[in-house]
Amino acid sequence: GAGVSQTPSNKVTEKGKYVELRCDPISGHTALYWYRQSLGQGPEFLIYFQGTGAADDSGLPNDRFFAVRPEGSVSTLKIQRTERGDSAVYLCASSAADRGGYTFGSGTRLTVV
Amino acid sequence: AQSVSQHNHHVILSEAASLELGCNYSYGGTVNLFWYVQYPGQHLQLLLKYFSGDPLVKGIKGFEAEFIKSKFSFNLRKPSVQWSDTAEYFCAVNALTGGFKTIFGAGTRLFVKA
Numbered sequence: 001g002a003g004v005s006q007t008p009s010n011k012v013t014e015k016g017k018y019v020e021l022r023c024d025p026i027s028g029h030t031a032l033y034w035y036r037q038s039l040g041q042g043p044e045f046l047i048y049f050q051g052t053g054a055a056d057d058s059g060l061p062n063d064r065f066f067a068v069r070p071e072g073s074v075s076t077l078k079i080q081r082t083e084r085g086d087s088a089v090y091l092c093a094s095s096a097a098d099r100g101g102y103t104f105g106s107g108t109r110l111t112v113v
Numbered sequence: 114a115q116s117v118s119q120h121n122h123h124v125i126l127s128e129a130a131s132l133e134l135g136c137n138y139s140y141g142g143t144v145n146l147f148w149y150v151q152y153p154g155q156h157l158q159l160l161l162k163y164f165s166g167d168p169l170v171k172g173i174k175g176f177e178a179e180f181i182k183s184k185f186s187f188n189l190r191k192p193s194v195q196w197s198d199t200a201e202y203f204c205a206v207n208a209l210t211g212g213f214k215t216i217f218g219a220g221t222r223l224f225v226k227a
Contacts, residue, residue, distance in 0.1 A: 033215075042117075042203050042217030043157070056213045091157070101147055101159040102215070 023092030
């Protein structure tokens with residue numbers, strides 16, 4: 001596609017539930033990143049994929065968070081047993097090369113009630 | 114650990130005023146540097162980037178940034194702002210030996226009065 005697509009754009013879930021957030025990167029971009037942005041803060045790194053593998057998952061806050069990219073294109077961020085503190089905008093970005101400038105999606109606003 | 118500090122959280126300017134937004138980072142090695150912009154209701158967009166070479170980098174919409182290695186700084190400038198520059202600006206750093214993560218500052222909200 002022309003840009004990075006994220007679905008859903010908004011997600012409201014109850015505390016304790018499981019959620020999946022989807023990212024469809026720009027076609028041909030091998031690098032894919034997930035970030036989380038809370039109100040009044042800059043994006044916070046979660047995980048980086050190069051192809052199908054997670055090359056750097058050092059930003060995942062705990063084992064409730066997991067991400068996959070099985071075919072090297074679409075990625076899914078999975079959050080188990082959601083907590084109110086998980087509420088944030090989850091951003092996906094892709095780039096054609098490691099460490100280059102990113103193209104961001106519009107984000108998924110997750111609200112845990 | 115790497116960190117990025119943006120000096121001003123909020124800046125208000127009148128049209129035609131000059132802009133300088135400060136950014137400092139804490140990492141002693143080789144870095145790639147970026148400025149991103151988020152216009153109201155839109156997603157984050159790359160404004161400009163520095164990888165190597167001339168430390169004065171020119172980006173879109175008349176913006177430029179200067180990398181001063183000795184000061185660990187990468188300040189964003191524009192000689193004359195327009196109302197349409199109202200947005201939030203984020204400085205970001207990627208340390209070439211610090212993994213693949215890019216670290217973002219907290220952002221500076223710029224409001225330009227018409």
